Amino acid sequence: MASHSHFLDTSGENDAVWVHLEPYSKRPQYKSVTEDLTTDVCVIGSGIAGVSVAYELVMRQVNVVMLEAREILSGESGRTSGHLSSGIDSGFTELASKRGKEAAQVAVDSHTFAINRVGEISKNLGIDCEYRQLPAYEVSQYERGQDGHEEDVQEFKEEAQLMRELGMNAEYKEGFAVKGWDGKVDQRDAQVYTGQATFHPTKYILGVLKWLTEQPNFRCYTRTRVISVEEKGLLSKEVKVRTEGGQTVTCRDAVEATCIPLQKLSVVAELVYYRTYCIAIRVPKGSIEDCLIYDSMDPYHYVRFTACDDKDDYLILGGNDHKVGQEDEADERYKELESWVRARFTQAGTVDYKWSGQILEPVDYTAFIGKNQGNSHIYICTGDFGNGLTHGVLAGRLIADEITSVSNPWSKTYNPKRIPPLSKIPDTISHDIEINTQYKRLLHADVKDIEDIQPGSGGILNPTAKKPMAVYKDEGGNVHKFSALCPHMKGVVCWNADEKSWDCPVHGSRFGKDGIQIMGPATGNMPPADEASEKLLKGSAAA
Secondary structure: OOOOOHHHHOOOOOOOHHHOOOOHHHOOOOOOOOOOEEEEEEEEOOOHHHHHHHHHHHOOOOOEEEEOOOOOOOOHHHHOOOEEOOOOOOOHHHHHHHHOHHHHHHHHHHHHHHHHHHHHHHHHHOOOOOOEEEEEEEEOOOOOOOOOHHHHHHHHHHHHHHHHHOOOOEEEEOOOOOOOOOOOOOOOOEEEEEEEEEOOHHHHHHHHHHHHHOOOOEEEEOOOOEEEEEEOOOOOOOEEEEEOOOOEEEEEEEEEOOOOOOOOOHHHHHEEEEEEEEEEEEEEOOOOOOOEEEEOOOOOOEEEEEEOOOOEEEEEEEEEEEEOOOOOOHHHHHHHHHHHHHHHOOOOOOEEEEEEEEEEEEOOOOOEEEEOOOOOOEEEEEOOOOOHHHHHHHHHHHHHHHHOOOOOOOHHHHOOOOOOOHHHHHHHHHHHHHHHHHHHHHHOOOEOOHHHOOOOEEEEEOOOOOOOEEEEEOOOOOEEEEEOEOOOOOOEOEEEOOOOEEEOOOOOOEEEOOOOEEEOOOOOOOOEOOHHHHHHHHHHHHO
């Protein structure tokens, strides 16, 4: 049973496989901000994007202060599947059709840079993080002979052709089979592309952070929640970053490396929010080729490998995505993932880890990296969909270039101030309508009485149809009540039984069972509805 303070270490009740060799206890501890500070750049967030931006700036002799609301690496970078790929979720053919071939070329160049940059930095800093380059294989979701297989094959051929035109080493291989795929499911034929990579993400990030901490122009603070980031005055070159504790960090530039920007709308409204599921299952070392595997399903399955012990490796499989707060049935999703592995790799052993993470899909298939809408000195990095790690690393280069006035050929493509293509306007309108329908939950209730809630669970109680209440009953039967209205835009949160969290279906904000904010765009915790819940929240935040 995870303690309440568990949500200070990670954004879910379940632990990701990365703690197997890099437990929370090995992570560095930092002090909280207790006084006003002044610096060149304030980076908010300690995941892959925040650490990458800080590294690139510190290397250029820029003074950096990093602020983290909870503990180091407590966000989505610690819950990733760990693949480094220049292949993007939408596919290059789709991206080129919506945003042009130039945007597709930028995607290839920038993600390839990120893959290689992780290798360079880990080598230069001596970080042992399992980094290695390897091939990626995309297979049809259908078996040979089934309807749909040949259609997928044709798409593979077209995509591989475009990838080659964009400079990637890609080809379609008829009859290709992954070494070690010994199950009866016959999904032979694959799109193959090389120059991809994988690594242990938390070992890498902590290694870079260790180096940063040793530099005189870097300071890091944890347990320091940021509640606002503002530019002062029309022509001001000063940014004020204000914390929950009342302190202010004054800086020339600020970077919101918080997965989702801490703001009301703007870019926030141009993203679709998903939960994605992962398992780590033991396989004998060397029994399966070390590679990345994807299939054509929507949402797709994705596979990679990481070290377990002297005997086994872990096969990590992810997929079965759904929109935040709109579905549940996590047990069935984990079971499907396990069945998928066992049907294809008969030597698979026990499932040791099951967890979920959050991904944000931009409506035009391209991340938002650069100056925030309406700002000149506030930068964001968001909209990563399935490429959060490479986006975070390339954001380090792109944002550092912009802050230090270095021209970067990727800036235009990733510019958060860009106008979505006309072809995506219907999708944007449809998304907005769906988001607005979530406000019907103001009249919703999961349970009629607190007695209906089982220990270790939660639900929405709404006796007056006016003030819905989020009620959590701990394992001891103690009841904790919070306002069910998300502090961001007053959507009604949903109980996530798998991760024991409160998730907002409107813009994806998430909170621990104890009310601690674990995912923006909300900047604060859930408002407690009684004294006992207020004590729980304060105790969890101080644990």
